[in-house]
Amino acid sequence: MSLEGSFRGKRVLVTGAGRGIGRAVVKRLHSYGAIVIATSRNPENLKTLKVECPRIETIVADLQNWEETRSAFDKLEPVDCLLNNAGLGAVKSLMTSTLEEFNQMFQINVTGTWSITQLIAQKMVNAEKGGSICFISSICGGKPFPLFGAYCMTKSALEMMANCLAVELGPKKIRVNVVRPACVDTDMLNVAETGVGMTVGVGDAFQAFMTSRTPYPGYHMEMEYLVNLILFSLSDLSPQVTGTVMTIDGGFQLS
Template identity: 40%
Template sequence: MSGQFSGRRALVTGAGQGIGRALSIKLAEMGAQVFALSRTKSHLDTLKAECPAITTVVVDLSNWDQARQAVSALTPIHLLVNNAAMASLDSVLEAKPEDFDASFNINVKSVMNVTQVVAGDLVARKQKGSIVNVSSQAGQRALKDHLIYCSTKGAVDMMTKVMALELGPKGIRVNAVSPTVVMTAMGKIGWSDPAKAGPMLARIPQGRFAEVEDVVNSVVYLLSDQSDMVNGHLLPIDGGFLAA
């Protein structure tokens, strides 16, 4: 298991904290040559200190040209995880146009940008690859005060399917994971209030939120050859939330 991804180059966006950070470390432990991308240098510095084998890349994905140039310099990339995202939580009547633009730029447009570079290079080299987009249960179920966030993740879900349809014949699989609330450091702060957490937990049959490892393990499966016939799917990591 430790050498499962030996000889493969992996890129994880939004790798400075939370899911992206844990995933980068896991992939390195499993033998991949990992490139961890984030816009926050201090987060990447601590990641590098924790796992020196990882190559860190500081770039703002909201800048189309700079992101494209930075990712191009890393190719070939055989395993891509589009994890970078932001959350802007407002109601329908209070959502702001600047938050809409910023959220779609990071959560959706950057996925297209990075994937175009990585997949385009693989196609040119006639090499296979696997891509996982980190979506959310919010892409499939309406949540109060999540107008913009739900919309971006719904877009990621359909983008995943179109990518799978077009890239599958070229040997590149594309899937997505759709977690419920994840207990990252930020998640613990945002959902530590029982009054807020209670109603959401009541909608999850397993009665708990996801841990970072739950998401990491699912992404690893989708990246691996063990899921070789899985393409174009949205894998819920939600304890049954979407089944209710």
């Protein structure tokens, strides 16, 4: 079975679908003939995505709002796969973060993800057809990074959440895995590389740090490489693969 064939006719819910990684995954799934439900808190992003992928269903919801999330997805029919991609990134020291900033990071990246996963996974359990769930983490989930403290903490929490769910849902034939990427072209990476809003030279220092610590030439990966791994983790090509963290970082974790 090919990767494309694995998704034809499958129902897949993608959070954070309006831009970046989520948008790229939706476009690939759409080309494969999957039935995609794309969600984002930004309705304009979903409108333009719908133009590119006319067969998708779109749902506007803010995952940091528990009641809104439950209301938006409560009547959704069971899906075969869930990609937890939505998340907030911020370049801020733990020593200077405010309580509001810290709480918002956890509300979106952890609590919001838990809320939708609990709801969608229960629908999978009730349908008794099995399924697959993938969480998008980051190399920040496995290593501390200066100026990314709260973000690192949320990604570590997501990885533990996925592992716990893999144990709980395994007997129901629901697989749960994590994809942990390094640098791909997203808004947060652009901020880190340019140093916008930060001390002069921080962007250059970040690029030099990543380059020196990544054995494989170039620390930037093509978006399609990451999409390939995400879809593999969700697909029928990876049976028995559950409770794993699949890292794609050019060897950064070795340094």
